[in-house]
Amino acid sequence: MRERKFDSYVIEPEKRIPVIHEADVCVVGGSATGVFAAVRAARLGAKVVIVECQNSFGGVATNGLVSLWHTFYDEGRNKQIIAGLSEEVLCRMSEIDYRQGPGSSHFFNPNELKIELDAILKEAGVKIYLHTMYAGLSCDGDRITNIFVENKDGRGAIKAKFFIDATGDGDLCRDLGVESYLNPNVQPPSAVYMMQGTKDDERKREYGIKFNEDVVPPMIQRFGKEFGLEPDWGWDTYIPGIYNIHFRADTHVFNLNCAHADELTEAEIIGREKMRKVVRMMRKYGNADEVYTLVNICSYIGIRDTYHFKTKQRAEHMDLLLGKRYDDAILNGTYDIDVHQADSGIQFMRLNGECTTEYTDGTRVVTNWRKDMGLPTDGPMPTYYSLPFGVLVQEKYENIIAAGRMINATQEAFGALRVMVNLNQIGEAAGVAAYLAVDGNKTVQQLDGVEVARTLSKGGSANLC
Ligand SMILES: Cc1cc2nc3c(=O)[nH]c(=O)nc-3n(C[C@H](O)[C@H](O)[C@H](O)COP(=O)(O)OP(=O)(O)OC[C@H]3O[C@@H](n4cnc5c(N)ncnc54)[C@H](O)[C@@H]3O)c2cc1C
Known part of the structure; x- marks a missing residue:
């Protein structure tokens, strides 16, 4: 044990x-x-x-x-x-x-x-x-x-x-x-929260952020240090039926194993501190006429990854990426291989060969994993994987x-x-x-x-x- x-x-x-x-x-x-x-x-x-x-x-x-x-x-x-x-x-x-x-x-x-x-x-x-x-x-x-x-x-x-x-x-x-x-x-956990304040066009124009991009992560890169925030990447999403409030996931908590009681406790507290820092940053540097407010805090930190347990067969990424089929398939999926690195950013690998790495400083590198492996990059590709x-x-x-x-x-x-x-x-x-x-x-x-x-x-x- x-x-x-x-x-x-x-x-x-x-x-x-x-x-x-x-x-x-x-x-x-x-x-x-x-x-x-x-x-x-x-x-x-x-x-x-x-x-x-x-x-x-x-x-x-x-x-x-x-x-x-x-x-x-x-x-x-x-x-x-x-x-x-x-x-x-x-x-x-x-x-x-x-x-x-x-x-x-x-x-x-x-x-x-x-x-x-x-x-x-x-x-x-x-x-x-x-x-x-x-x-x-x-x-x-x-x-x-x-x-x-x-x-x-x-x-x-x-x-x-x-x-x-x-x-x-x-x-x-x-x-x-x-x-x-x-x-x-081990993919880091994130403490998710709902924040009021999504009108950010003015700041996007001022900081040269594309209209379809979320304004908070680039602002964390730019101003986060002043509020004690580490460079982080993350995202937000609207919630149907709720106006001017998004849920936000840009508060990774690094290098703690949330399967253990003391580290889980620490992660919860650090996560909540980070949420408040983001809100304070937005109050200072966000849209002047917007009221940035912490509306809701997750009732437990979102844990991405802790222990895995051995079974007869391990799920292999090449089997997913190459769309291997099974008589005893229990799952179909398309979601990309998406690895949040503990410190350097996030990497996506798609069934069509595309491999995108987004670094914490905002740079993005696109390669092709199929090409890197000497596999054809055109012609029919798997459109989903199974397990x-x-x-x-x-x-x-x-x-x-x-x-x-x-x-x-x-x-x-x-x-x-x-x-x-x-x-x-x-x-x-x-x-x-x-x-x-x-x-x-x-x-x-x-x-x-x-x-x-x-x-x-x-x-x-x-x-x-
Ligand atoms: C910030 C973040 C963003 C993500 N974004 C997405 C996304 O956009 N879309 C997506 O599909 N996935 C996303 N994921 C991944 C996904 O949410 C998780 O991988 C998934 O929810 C894990 O599901 P689970 O059932 O294994 O665990 P959980 O959802 O953690 O469920 C475990 C359940 O067991 C209960 N439990 C635990 N221990 C005990 C106990 N001892 N006694 C009784 N009950 C117990 C918990 O309270 C909980 O209800 C995200 C994850 C995070 C953290």
């Missing part, structure tokens, strides 16, 4: 713990990844429980304020490659709260998504525990028998036949001692799947797979697999990936195989 060393230890006295719930499938963590896992398993007939430590579902998409899912279409925007619950929940939103934007990305009001996620869970008959923190587990051999949770009732146990670890950091996998690793370049079920199957424990950003992937493959339209599909696959394992009395290792893919398609996922 990955255990931190402390100077002293105490022994916790033995205690009788009430079994607060029993289910077929227990999902821990309630971003859309976890919610979609729970709904898929429940719709197939499993008795499902979901545990979430925050007061609402949606993870980074809601409580992290990142209310943007990428396109459901392939590169040419000709063929729909993603459907399932991602499409279903957005279609349930009103025209005011959800819009499709340039490049077919999906923009939504995060508060409305919270309510939709409550609703689909309730409709599917899933037992819900909010404000409930996963706190440990028990095993019988290679099977998890129950987890422990902590909430307002104290410590309780939840028994289930199958568990889905959708905690992002892989808290259950950590406690099981599944082999883990950090990528060489096989094997990437979700670990070697030892029989009744658990980890679904989320703890995925077993190369640093570059992770840079593409980590976005929500992809992880949402992984959640759906985990839910279907959990149901099939319980129904067929099988271990996760005995499951047929092709059957998982077929069952996913029957439940509304775009044609996967």
Whole structure:
């Protein structure tokens, strides 16, 4: 087990713990990844429980304020490659709260998504525990028998036949001692906030910033030092139905591992300090007639990357970039390989060969990775990538799947797979697999990936195989 060393230890006295719930499938963590896992398993007939430590579902998409899912279409925007619950929940939103934007990305009001996620869970008959923190587990051999949770009732146990670890950091996998690793370049977290004040034409003209570019990052380059801000890059986005307020993600917190309590605490505080500094900078140097105000702060810092857990198959970036196909495909995607370097900028690699590096000083270098690898740069190119079920199957424990950003992937493959339209599909696959394992009395290792893919398609996922 990955255990931190402390100077002293105490022994916790033995205690009788009430079994607060029993289910077929227990999902821990309630971003859309976890919610979609729970709904898929429940719709197939499993008795499902979901545990979430925050007061609402949606993870980074809601409580992290990142209310943007990428396109459901392939590169040419000709063929729909993603459907399932991602499409279903957005279609349930009103025209005011959800819009499709340039490049077919999906923009939504995060508060409305919270309510939709409550609703689909309730409709599917899933037992819900909010404000409930996963706190440990028990095993019988290679099977998890129950987890422990902590909430307002104290410590309780939840028994289930199958568990889905959708905690992002892989808290259950950590406690099981599944082999883990950090990528060489751990992508930094960002503390996201909503800021009032988007009228910036005057400043764009004055500083020579293109009309379609966000004004804050170049202003951080120019004036940030005066406010104690490091050179940073980032972006903002409008929120449907909300006027003159954008969510902003230009507050990376560097060189802290948010899977550890003390570093997570430090990251939250640094992130909030940075938000205020950006607002103060805009008050001094932004449009004179604009009122820049911090409207909302994420209820937890957006964590991009911590530990990854080994499984039978690792997701390889060349398989993604070359559009490899699988009989047991559980996911389709197009989102670029997008690696936020810990200190030097951001790099995008696209299926068509384009490779763009944007440095923190604002310079941009464009190359072609296909050319660099001696591959043809014209002619037909893959228009989307897929992922096989094997990437979700670990070697030892029989009744658990980890679904989320703890995925077993190369640093570059992770840079593409980590976005929500992809992880949402992984959640759906985990839910279907959990149901099939319980129904067929099988271990996760005995499951047929092709059957998982077929069952996913029957439940509304775009044609996967
Ligand atoms: C700033 C930022 C911008 C991004 N931009 C985009 C974007 O534009 N589009 C996009 O698609 N992706 C984007 N991403 C990536 C994406 O948001 C994340 O990779 C994705 O949300 C991770 O999903 P997850 O389900 O693995 O984890 P999370 O969304 O972190 O969900 C984990 C859930 O588990 C809960 N949890 C954790 N531990 C416990 C516990 N012990 N007990 C109970 N509950 C627990 C958490 O509260 C949370 O609800 C961005 C990420 C960041 C940080």
